[in-house]
Amino acid sequence: MTDAAKTGHESENDALRVLEALLFASPQPLGIKELALEFEEGVDVAQLIEQLQQIYQPRGVHLVETGGGFAFRTAVDLAPMLTKYKKVQKKLSKVALETLAIIAYHQPVTRAEIEDVRGVQISKGTLDVLLETGWVKMRGRRRAPGRPITYGTTELFLSQFGMARISDLPGLGELKGAGLLDGALPPGFEVPVPSDDDALRADEEPLFSEEELAAEAELGAEEDPLRYKSDEDEI
């Protein structure tokens, strides 16, 4: 440790306490950027998080990276002792599960592409069920004839399955190596990697075009949630 670090010991401990309290109090995972807003400039939040993770590592509660940020979670090995907190979970059908996996590993992916993987059509209900779980969202549209909607996973998906990011999907590297994530054939050319990055890809466009948004705005501002928000600001 440098001298500077030593003299900064107390304030560092204060910062750790604040970080701990913030993460503890927040109902959602907090990202580093979000957290950094709470500290003075120059405070290395990432480093503080690492410290906190180490402090909690042997404890019954862990600080994990999940779903777009960091959050405290009970240690997985204690699951048998915590069964009374289990929430009833709606079981996904075989089809829904398969579709979820396809979306997770192939995102951004259109319905036609999902159907290509499955070799059959999927019913609208299947996607609805997945959208309802909050694990899947409509991302945008593919720049292709018909402008089909592209689907991807959400931050809720990550936090549900305890993943920090989509690259934590089990066996992802293996699938990639086997060329199984490539939609085009023959295998072994370019291997795309699934991405739930909110930024649309080159072959994607926003869900609604500007004209569509304008048309909606004309339909009545009250019915448009986005428009409503900006109105609110002016009150």
Next chain:
Amino acid sequence: MTDAAKTGHESENDALRVLEALLFASPQPLGIKELALEFEEGVDVAQLIEQLQQIYQPRGVHLVETGGGFAFRTAVDLAPMLTKYKKVQKKLSKVALETLAIIAYHQPVTRAEIEDVRGVQISKGTLDVLLETGWVKMRGRRRAPGRPITYGTTELFLSQFGMARISDLPGLGELKGAGLLDGALPPGFEVPVPSDDDALRADEEPLFSEEELAAEAELGAEEDPLRYKSDEDEI
């Protein structure tokens, strides 16, 4: 420490981890009796809780007894750090704007006097909003029956509207020149020359008499809405 305690060290740590996770995940505070159900007989839950409290004592999260049980809570001293201030830009309503203008030109002015100029009553909410903007303040009280509060503008008002001093507010001629006032005004129509001098005028007295201040100090400052408002200004 006894030998038994030493050999039981590992299991004690396990018990602590379980206790920690149970308390963390619980949707309500857990009492000792309730907690004891989760452990084998003979486990001294009260003692475990005490240990856990000590572990957390220097941290940003504390284990506190609350609502008939124990629960983790953020450290009280960190409360200010856990409050986020979100700035929302709002536009003043027409009524508020008009009232503000009257206060600016006619200050120090009482509510009844504002209503007299406007020809309509104003709601308390309007004055509250203006006080919230920080552009208007309570100056004192009029030496008149009922001792009504007099309102005036603040320095923030000047900087908001880009004036060096309140006398920069345009007078009758300038308002006419800008086309804001009709030329056909009755004789005797005047626009007052405003003054926001902090010194109370001859017909004003302080907001609180000395007896009132003394009485309030006894009651406790937190319950006083006027006092609260001035606190807000300081945030």
Next chain:
Amino acid sequence: MTNKPTSTASDEEWEADMPTTQDEEVLLVDLDGFEGPLDLLLALCRAKKIDLAKLSIAELATQYIHYIENLKKHRFEIAADYLVMAAWLVFLKSKLLLPKAEEAGDEPSGSLLAAQLAFRLKRLDAMRQKGKELMALPQLDQEFFTNGMPQGISVVVQPTYKAELYELLKAYAGQRERQNQQYGYKVKKREVWSIKKARDRLSAMLGISIEWAPINDLIALFLQGEDMQKTTVASTFGATLEMARDGLIELRQSGHFTPLYVKTLDAGNDQPKERGQKPANDRMEGRGDD
């Protein structure tokens, strides 16, 4: 079954494994549950323990065709896409048997088609596997838990207000004008000079004795504004008539529309106010006498 693909070993396995009636029934019962031909192909692989990693499409095609033919034998209704797949597999098998040279130039080779099918089977199988693996992961609110009582980070909304000086001035001018119009209406009523008022004013002036002075000069002071002028002149004229009748003044006019001259008759020592009031009373009485 005469066209034997390359992997004879597995084929023998298949022959040896040739579905007993029992196996057949299991698959038959399951047909409704299959999600299309790919699903059926995968199920066949699994049932026949065919390794997807070393998949021989020719071998699988044989089994699929055999299976579908078996179904047809039992006169089951078979969905069209299963039949399409069967037909395609027959085509694929024949392509695979053709020597490379004989393949038409533009068409994809049999081996490429086979690789495509193998890829799709492997991919579907992998996705199924991953779906299961996903669900096997520890999950939130199942195996790990979040803070049961998150205190939340309280958000204090701090409104910042916006207003422009111009808006402020416009608001001020606007309401002053509005309010003034209201007053203006009331004031107009008051702006009428009553005859009594005119008479009071006149009496006050006549406190000093006047020798034939033009009335217009006397009231010039009060002639402000056009509106006032009319009412003042009218009421003053009325008042002079009254006062003349009461014998307080004398009036003289040389012709139509020429100035009206006034002369005091009784320049007494009474205070103007009293004079003003007293004659008024007299007037009332006088009227009563009329």
